[in-house]
Amino acid sequence: MQTVFEYLDTCSVGRLFLLFLLENIVIALTAVTIGFSLDGLLMKMKQVITKEEIYWACSTAFFNTLVTLAGYKLFQQGIIIFHLEFALWKILIDFVVLILAMDFLMYIFHWAIHKLSIIYKYHDLHHRYNTPTALSLFVLHPMEVIGFGSLWLCLLAIGGFSIYAVMLYLVFNVAMGIIGHLRKEIIPAVMKEHFIFQWLANTGFHVDHHQHETSNFGFYTKFWDRIFGTLK
Template sequence: MTIQETLSLLDHLNPMVLFLLFYVENGLIAIVGITIGFWADGNFKTMLGKISKTEVLWTLSTVFFNSIVTLAGYELFKHQVVIFDFELRPLNVIIDFILLVASMDLLMYLFHLVIHRISFVYKYHDLHHHYDKPTPISLFVLHPVEVLGFGILWLILISTLSFSFVATIIYLIFNVVMGLIGHLEKEFIPDVIKHNKYLKWFATTSFHRDHHTDEGCNYGFYTSIWDRLFGTWQQKEI
């Protein structure tokens, strides 16, 4: 069965059932991601003791609003506002993946910078900054306005071009992985990558942790390119 045939099975489901399906999918992504994050930090056995009830409730809320974004994306796809390229051509997949990462990196840098600079919207982002020493679950402690803001940015981007479906799925996995790397307690990126002249542009654990301790720097998500370019980059070690 092709990817298109699999997706067409969803056509027959009513929106409520679809939403529940996406809620389970996003919930599993959160559970697996948080568990791997605590495991990477060496805290797998003690993870339940490190998670508060408030963090669990915010995570359930983020999963809920992420599922609304997923459902909106599916409806846009169904009505051909979002059009995917289902051909499996390796070069196209690679180019589209790079394009998605580069575009979202710039858009999210600007979005993040703006929400820090405008007090009216910062009050929504403040919730995430309640954690100056984040753990993997902090990635999901987000106000619904912020979740929907990032989601709308994403939906606008995938409506503009016909991206490869496979590249889009790889990008979505990359997005969760990079989010988790930024919210670990210990540096995940080895020195050999951090100091490599080609790879040093990628965001590290300390890059985003520094943003939690000093909100005046490091607004990027996947790379430090825009922070270096616009003078908001700082490097400390954890």
């Protein structure tokens, strides 16, 4: 990991931008491929994808790249600190803390977006899809991408997290994004009533939010929706 950062330190801003853009494009393509495979839509891509979704997905990759670049610059300036050593307990604890903290922060941010009409107009774009797919996951207004990105960078600036925990969290975040934007429930019917899915988010939880905007504002868990009485 040290070697990666040493290499990045030698790169110009332009090269960093291109590298991070490539990273964000690979993440989006991987997520869409996995999501469409799970939905059995891979062969029907041409019928399912619209030009509008492709446009907004490209825009999201671009603005996510700006967030990544901003994060890297904050790291270079010592405002964001990453622990680079591979310490298993530190990684596991930081991974759980990142999930719990972002679950709470994103619940509040998402709830506020829906309550404040002045900013809801930016989130409305994502709600055009009643039956979302993994591509709709990336249909986000730039203001929303920057809003969520800023929340993430603020948490990192407070933290001093393990870089491995941060990478694990980013994989987890995309995985939960895919799960929430499928056309088929990923949890087998026999498991859906299990205690654990009374608390953890499943596909139907976020798809319901696309269809009924007054409930289910959480992303990873149903905890905050249960606490604040917004669970459908």
